[in-house]
Amino acid sequence: MIEFRYSRAADAADAIRLADGGARYLGGGTNLVDLMRENVETPSALVDVTGLSTDIQGTADGGLMIGAATRNTAVAEHSAVRTGYPMLARAIVAGASGQIRNMATVGGNLLQRTRCAYFYDTEGARCNKRSPGHGCDAIEGVNRGHAILGASPSCVATHPSDMGVALAALDAVVHLQSSSGVRTVALCDLHRLPGDRPDVETVLEPGELITAVELPAPELATRSTYRKVRDRSSYAFALVSVAAALVLEGETIAVVRLALGGVAPKPWRAWRAEEVLRGRAATMETFARAADAELAGARPLAGNAFKVDLARRTIIAVLRQLTEGGRS
Known part of the structure; x- marks a missing residue:
């Protein structure tokens, strides 16, 4: 059994304060909790960030700002998303069952980890993403679902997000906050290719938190x-x-x-x-x-x-x- 400390953050600043020292952020838990059950992730502390913004609001330039704690169902069903960004609504619905969409958050969806079977097999499989330097059994193993683009000799796992694919096509921008301040990163630049460090999956700094995802004005909705x-x-x-x-x-x-x-x-x-x-x-x-x-x-x-x-x-x-x- 994994012992860990649980805290619930009131807002982004509180979450960052509580996470100081290496705690993991917990959104809907649809991926992280599974990884903890499988002993892939063994955090000593969790900070619940479901108290962050769940607003979906228009921006001054005609775009849309989506709070990181917004549930996937709420995004897919929002009228501004369905009319202005139909590919995003379609991707979310294709991504998971209604029960999972009701729990999963926008920020958590983007940070979910690969579903590679070797990544989950902590007892018998080598995985550089889970244990850097140990090797990758997927390369010579069962790799039907693995990557054909952007992989490396260290890792051939794929990213599982459907929402992320639509957001990449929409030129979405991710808003981040940490103890050093706030910054933005293009969604296309948020995730790293594996190279020789597949365990480092994003450009987030330690303790940095996704607070929102911003969509530009919907010029491409019709087609x-x-x-x-x-x-x-x-x-x-x-x-x-x-x-x-x-x-x-x-x-x-x-x-x-x-x-x-x-x-x-x-x-x-x-x-x-x-x-x-x-x-x-x-x-x-x-x-x-x-x-x-x-x-x-x-x-x-x-x-x-x-x-x-x-x-x-x-x-x-x-x-x-x-x-x-x-x-x-």
């Missing part, structure tokens, strides 16, 4: 969607997912946002594909060229080479859907 490909239609983690939005001027793609899930250690912004798409005709040939450009750097493993073609087909299908029929 945007989120598609998740998984082994079963009930709530499973993505093999491949695509968050996409675009603006057409006639037959030309004027603005495009594209992000992938299930294929990398972080929500994967498809910058190369966007560069190919921007300013070009919305044709199947253009879509295929964009997908190929993004996936040129894929490094599949023995068990997940199918993901390269699956990702290619899904990107093309989503872009075709958006140009022919708008969002779904």
